Structures are given as C-alpha cells and as structure tokens.
Amino acid sequence: MEDEIDTTDGSRRRKRPEGVKFTELELNIIRMICEELTTEEIAKKLNLTNRTVVNHRQKLLVKTGSKSSLGIVTYAIKNKIYTDI
Structure with missing residues (x-):
C-alpha cells in the first residue's frame, strides 16, 4: 500500500503524516x-x-498514523505535544 512503509524487521506500518x-x-x-x-x-x-x-480518538489515530492510544502518546511525546513527563 502507498500509505505504508517497510520496517527493518520486514513488517509494514503506516506512515506518520508530515505537517499534521x-x-x-x-x-x-x-x-x-x-x-x-x-x-x-x-x-x-x-x-x-x-x-x-x-x-476524535479515531481521527487522531489516522492523523498520527497510529494503531492504538500508545501510538498517539508516542507521537505526542516525539512531536512535543505532551511534555509533562
């Protein structure tokens, strides 16, 4: 699929959209x-x-390219949306 990328372990995951x-x-x-x-x-x-x-959670999964809430959290930390850690 066009919106997926290959990972080093051979699996595929969704691309994280840029400029979201x-x-x-x-x-x-x-x-x-x-x-x-x-x-x-x-x-x-x-x-x-x-x-x-x-x-909203479903839309956030799509916007962040995540499969679960953990992906949203990871995205938020990496992109400095959430910094209270």
Whole structure:
C-alpha cells in the first residue's frame, strides 16, 4: 500500500503524516490520552458525549498514523505535544 512503509524487521506500518495540524480540542484530547484518562473522563472534563470523544480518538489515530492510544502518546511525546513527563 502507498500509505505504508517497510520496517527493518520486514513488517509494514503506516506512515506518520508530515505537517499534521490539530485543533485545540484535538490537542486537549491528546494531552488527556497521555495522562491516561478514559473516554468517559475526557468526555466529562470537556463536556462532550462519549461518542464524540471516540470519534476524535479515531481521527487522531489516522492523523498520527497510529494503531492504538500508545501510538498517539508516542507521537505526542516525539512531536512535543505532551511534555509533562
């Protein structure tokens, strides 16, 4: 696939998009994911529905080229979105 790259171990993974822009809401959600908040906790803090947070998580997976929340956290740390470590 065009949006995947080969890794040194022969597996394939999604490319991390360059120059990705995030909204303030997405940045807040990323930071809360990094702080290990659940979907329900994020929804409550941001006054959103659980479904809205789930939708944002899915968009963040695509934007960061990640397969899981761990990938979002890794992306956030590498790109200095989350620095409270």
